[in-house]
Amino acid sequence: MAQFTRGFGSRRRDADPDLPPGQYLTTDFPVLSAGPTPRIPLTEWSFSIRTETGETARWSWDEFTALPSEEVSTDIHCVTRWSKLGTSWRGVALDTLFEDVETSFDFVMAHSYGGYTTNVPLEDLLDGKAWVAYEFDGEPLDPEHGGPARLLVPHLYFWKSAKWVRGLVMQQHDDPGFWEQNGYHLRGDPWLEERYW
Amino acid sequence: MRTTGWLPARIAAVRPTTSHARVLTLDVAGWPGNDPGQHLDIRLTAEDGYQAERSYSIASSGPGERVELAVDTVPDGEVSPYLVQAAEVGDMLEVKGPLGAYFVWHETDTDPVQLIAGGSGIVPLLAMARAHDRSASTAPFRLLYSVRTPGDALYRDEILGLSQRSLDLTWAYTREAPEGWAEPVGRLTADRVAAATWPPSQRPLTFICGPTRFVEAAADAMVAAGHDPARVRTERFGG
Numbered sequence: 001m002a003q004f005t006r007g008f009g010s011r012r013r014d015a016d017p018d019l020p021p022g023q024y025l026t027t028d029f030p031v032l033s034a035g036p037t038p039r040i041p042l043t044e045w046s047f048s049i050r051t052e053t054g055e056t057a058r059w060s061w062d063e064f065t066a067l068p069s070e071e072v073s074t075d076i077h078c079v080t081r082w083s084k085l086g087t088s089w090r091g092v093a094l095d096t097l098f099e100d101v102e103t104s105f106d107f108v109m110a111h112s113y114g115g116y117t118t119n120v121p122l123e124d125l126l127d128g129k130a131w132v133a134y135e136f137d138g139e140p141l142d143p144e145h146g147g148p149a150r151l152l153v154p155h156l157y158f159w160k161s162a163k164w165v166r167g168l169v170m171q172q173h174d175d176p177g178f179w180e181q182n183g184y185h186l187r188g189d190p191w192l193e194e195r196y197w
Numbered sequence: 198m199r200t201t202g203w204l205p206a207r208i209a210a211v212r213p214t215t216s217h218a219r220v221l222t223l224d225v226a227g228w229p230g231n232d233p234g235q236h237l238d239i240r241l242t243a244e245d246g247y248q249a250e251r252s253y254s255i256a257s258s259g260p261g262e263r264v265e266l267a268v269d270t271v272p273d274g275e276v277s278p279y280l281v282q283a284a285e286v287g288d289m290l291e292v293k294g295p296l297g298a299y300f301v302w303h304e305t306d307t308d309p310v311q312l313i314a315g316g317s318g319i320v321p322l323l324a325m326a327r328a329h330d331r332s333a334s335t336a337p338f339r340l341l342y343s344v345r346t347p348g349d350a351l352y353r354d355e356i357l358g359l360s361q362r363s364l365d366l367t368w369a370y371t372r373e374a375p376e377g378w379a380e381p382v383g384r385l386t387a388d389r390v391a392a393a394t395w396p397p398s399q400r401p402l403t404f405i406c407g408p409t410r411f412v413e414a415a416a417d418a419m420v421a422a423g424h425d426p427a428r429v430r431t432e433r434f435g436g
Contacts, residue, residue: 002203002246003206003289004244005242006285006288006289009247010279024251024275030433034300035429035430036417036419036429081238081251081252181298182298183298196296
């Protein structure tokens with residue numbers, strides 16, 4: 001039973017069925033990250049996927065942006081409670097990136113320039129559920145928002161959508177990444193409010 | 198140590214700290230204590246069941262069931278105007294926490310600490326400066342606090358007090374400075390940040406909190422000055 005708060009509610013926001021529980025709507029694009037914004041020259045950028053055998057698929061920026069890309073329109077939800085509806089992205093589907101990757105491991109650790117990590121089950125990345133995005137609203141992704149490229153896993157809280165992503169490493173167990181070691185839930189489904197430990 | 202669910206909290210005291218921000222003291226039965234720099238979630242419930250939740254930094258730390266917050270009014274906000282203008286002593290709300298294990302300072306850490314605050318971003322940094330002041334820590338602490346005008350500084354008197362004892366303090370004013378102020382007025386430049394903070398050779402642990410543009414600029418300035426990005430921790434206001 002919730003505790004009533006005297007006098008609260010006069011400025012309430014409209015309920016929106018697209019908002020997960022505990023979220024509120026924002027129309028700007030807040031920036032949240034744990035440290036300074038890394039700035040990675042495209043000539044030095046690469047993205048890789050490494051499996052348990054050590055085999056590594058690697059793409060340079062030119063190779064990566066030559067891959068088939070998709071336009072994605074989706075809602076995003078930050079664990080700090082803002083949600084932004086109908087955002088537009090362009091990126092490469094993880095299905096495309098994993099086409100020639102052989103692995104028996106079920107979990108992924110995403111690694112970013114700057115040292116950030118986040119863990120994601122492989123099944124949350126495949127079947128049209130996730131992308132490595134490099135455009136937002138038709139423009140190159142701003143460094144503040146993770147450019148040149150970030151992971152986009154919109155059905156999970158946005159800390160899973162690792163900014164400045166540089167590669168994925170397959171892992172046998174769902175070992176926790178950066179925020180998962182610092183208080184956040186191992187998976188992070190916004191509709192289940194998987195916010196914290 | 199933390200609790201898992203929502204805890205009822207009673208507002209025990211309110212006091213203004215600027216014309217648009219207020220310090221709220223909450224009594225939270227079962228609060229497990231918190232580290233300096235952590236935050237909590239607040240849930241408000243209207244009488245018809247409508248709810249809103251937000252995160253706020255905690256200004257206090259340590260054991261005990263008293264928790265201090267400072268809330269700045271967000272124009273067009275839904276929760277902060279209530280907390281700053283309407284909430285009174287005796288009113289009830291709910292909290293969850295403490296939350297966050299990264300943007301915290303531990304008094305066993307002896308490295309120099311650089312705090313850089315913009316506006317109400319001072320709150321978690323004040324928790325660190327207070328904890329440092331009352332501990333036996335010999336870690337040197339510096340604070341660079343940027344505000345629009347002198348009247349916009351949260352906890353101004355207390356910060357001045359800390360600066361007499363345990364805190365090396367630099368003010369930066371972006372709109373209007375006190376009379377006779379010798380420093381430039383305006384947005385922080387990389388040079389001013391470098392001049393008011395520990396040099397990279399001291400290898401400080403840096404905590405930066407404030408609005409996004411401020412945090413971006415300050416963090417970029419620290420990296421440009423030669424600080425290891427891994428030693429620069431940031432916390433930004435969301436939307």
